[in-house]
Amino acid sequence: MYTNILRHPGPTPIPKKVQLAMSEDIISHRSEEFVNLYRKTTNRVKPIFGTEQDILLLPSGGTAALEAAAVNTVSPGENVVVITVGAFGDYFVSICEKYGFNVHKLEKEWGQACTEEELGEFLKPLKDVKAVFATYNETSTGILNPIDKLAQAVRTYSDALFIVDGVSCIGGAPAEMNKWGIDILVTGSQKAMMLPPGLSFVSVSDRAWKVIEENNTPAYYLNLLSYREWAAKGMTPNTPAVTLIYGLAAVCDMIEEEGGFAQTVARHELMKNMVRESMKALNIGLLASDEYASPTITAIRTPEGLDLAQFLKHLKQQYHLDFAGGLGHLQGEIFRFGHMGYCFPSDVLQAVSLMEAGLQDFSYSFELGAGVKAAQEVFLAAHRK
Amino acid sequence: MYTNILRHPGPTPIPKKVQLAMSEDIISHRSEEFVNLYRKTTNRVKPIFGTEQDILLLPSGGTAALEAAAVNTVSPGENVVVITVGAFGDYFVSICEKYGFNVHKLEKEWGQACTEEELGEFLKPLKDVKAVFATYNETSTGILNPIDKLAQAVRTYSDALFIVDGVSCIGGAPAEMNKWGIDILVTGSQKAMMLPPGLSFVSVSDRAWKVIEENNTPAYYLNLLSYREWAAKGMTPNTPAVTLIYGLAAVCDMIEEEGGFAQTVARHELMKNMVRESMKALNIGLLASDEYASPTITAIRTPEGLDLAQFLKHLKQQYHLDFAGGLGHLQGEIFRFGHMGYCFPSDVLQAVSLMEAGLQDFSYSFELGAGVKAAQEVFLAAHRK
Structure with a gap:
């Protein structure tokens, strides 16, 4: 369903x-x-x-x-x-x-x-x-x-x-x-x-x-x-x-329709920034520095105190939100949030919202909505330009 | 359209x-x-x-x-x-x-x-x-x-x-x-x-x-x-x-749904026979002998007196029937009638009918309907088994 x-x-x-x-x-x-x-x-x-x-x-x-x-x-x-x-x-x-x-x-x-x-x-x-x-x-x-x-x-x-x-x-x-x-x-x-x-x-x-x-x-x-x-x-x-x-x-x-390829690139850049700022607001680490961060995929460190495999499984089963795990020695250390292709800033807002719900379920200490708010701010700033 | x-x-x-x-x-x-x-x-x-x-x-x-x-x-x-x-x-x-x-x-x-x-x-x-x-x-x-x-x-x-x-x-x-x-x-x-x-x-x-x-x-x-x-x-x-x-x-x-793979194979065999008998009835040559004829594709010789390239072009433009030409040294000598996969005996009847229309347009000497009739006979015989 x-x-x-x-x-x-x-x-x-x-x-x-x-x-x-x-x-x-x-x-x-x-x-x-x-x-x-x-x-x-x-x-x-x-x-x-x-x-x-x-x-x-x-x-x-x-x-x-x-x-x-x-x-x-x-x-x-x-x-x-x-x-x-x-x-x-x-x-x-x-x-x-x-x-x-x-x-x-x-x-x-x-x-x-x-x-x-x-x-x-x-x-x-x-x-x-x-x-x-x-x-x-x-x-x-x-x-x-x-x-x-x-x-x-x-x-x-x-x-x-x-x-x-x-x-x-x-x-x-x-x-x-x-x-x-x-x-x-x-x-x-x-x-x-x-x-x-x-x-x-x-x-x-x-x-x-x-x-x-x-x-x-x-x-x-x-x-x-x-x-x-x-x-x-x-x-x-x-x-x-x-x-x-x-x-x-x-x-x-x-x-x-999007206005040409430069707009498509700008959308990816925006989604990247939304994801990154939301994670920072949630006090969750990012693997890449801002300078070399990918516009299509963000590697996010395991939120402190969480069992990553359990967390990802819960997000998928409970909220139908499907992130990818880490590869090789980064398995258990990071998960990967893809934001490329047929993905829009609204999808980032949705995913961050659901992820916060999962964090709450796992008793991670944060203010509910803080990540979404940070993403919204990036989103609004881009629209006001 | x-x-x-x-x-x-x-x-x-x-x-x-x-x-x-x-x-x-x-x-x-x-x-x-x-x-x-x-x-x-x-x-x-x-x-x-x-x-x-x-x-x-x-x-x-x-x-x-x-x-x-x-x-x-x-x-x-x-x-x-x-x-x-x-x-x-x-x-x-x-x-x-x-x-x-x-x-x-x-x-x-x-x-x-x-x-x-x-x-x-x-x-x-x-x-x-x-x-x-x-x-x-x-x-x-x-x-x-x-x-x-x-x-x-x-x-x-x-x-x-x-x-x-x-x-x-x-x-x-x-x-x-x-x-x-x-x-x-x-x-x-x-x-x-x-x-x-x-x-x-x-x-x-x-x-x-x-x-x-x-x-x-x-x-x-x-x-x-x-x-x-x-x-x-x-x-x-x-x-x-x-x-x-x-x-x-x-x-x-x-x-x-077709009744299993044996039925699918039988359908291809039937389509092959329909195509071959119809061409024989139209006095048009076949490249392969009956013994080694493919169940999925029939190579048909150029009907006597016709310019094959013109004929194939006409069939496509006038009747939207799209056959493949010959490859290599057989170009101009044969055309290829594919009857495989999502293709049914009814499709063979349709294609032979349209091909006959094209033959008539090119003043090929034959009795209109003779090819279709031969295909119908093969079709009916298979259903009566």
């Missing part, structure tokens, strides 16, 4: 408009209708990536697209740097190790970002680095790496390609891949893009295409040259996820 | 029930709800494969699943036999060549099937064949290879694994993978399975798992061991295509 209020880092809720769009009749992927849909829709995604380059659509999860970025650019034995600040950075390390790359791991404590200076120092002594991999938004810790500055450091201290995992923030965070100097930017459908899982997005700089052309890629489905070749014809090498592309067109409509 | 009558070999039309099921709210892929959905649904798919083994669900197109079957079992330089009777057999050859396998190609003329005897003769002189790859249903020619007999030949003449591409027929053709001796059977969602593209299915025999365990697979997303490990927990290694799994549950309901 009650709707589960899914405030996870993904998959995230799907707008009704998108669901309806996805119910459109199937068309052939080799038809003129498809070519029109594909061209028009991928063009509309370009501003979200901050590029004029093609947006390639892979019928796969984000992991496959990350693997494609790696395997199309680097060969076994070559040097790569992987910046890892959490579970998904480690994921990238595993992909690179699987392919026998010589991985130099720039590892930060979970909850920290990687700074431009740190990356610069790390790169300086290294030679012949083929690619630097970074996570833009680390889903496990709610850290948004300063990706524009990291790109700068890559360009200053190496000739490497800069390859960025944008899975859990693209569509909700600013991205200027060309201006910043990102060579390959990857995202998935099921996070800030408001779509079900099953579609991934890859955009590749001219510089990276040159490397890819010379690289002997040991992959078939994930061969980016083949995607580029077909994209020139407005198609994909294999059967594409047609329904998700219908949905993507609806997502682009919704972003347009 | 008019609905496009999509009679392609895939992607194929989606039932409304499936569309509605896919509109269900998104759940976390790490939740108990998901585990229940995954376990229950994959168990219901087992009879369609003719197995009690796990059905692994990959969030990808069928090509990726075929690549997974290859890359998880064979290492570069090892011998494989690829049976190719058309474009999709050639596709499998490309995958194997991409990975540096030593490919022995058993090639048949397009429109022919591969027989048990031919495979036996081909295998006899070969040594150390790691795997034999075959297409069950060749989409480009409408040929259904005698896969049960081919499996027998593989077992008789080699120790190789028998790996089968069932993409364009599983769900509409009989499959007894364990009884017949298929080691890996693969299919995709967008053909006879009545789902949108984006989900693929893989089932692996115990014998094949042993090979996979010892094989050093150079793939991350397509690593089947990782799918097996997570499947044991009722989950998938990466974010699964949750909405397509909702849809899959609805597909299983529909098959149950």
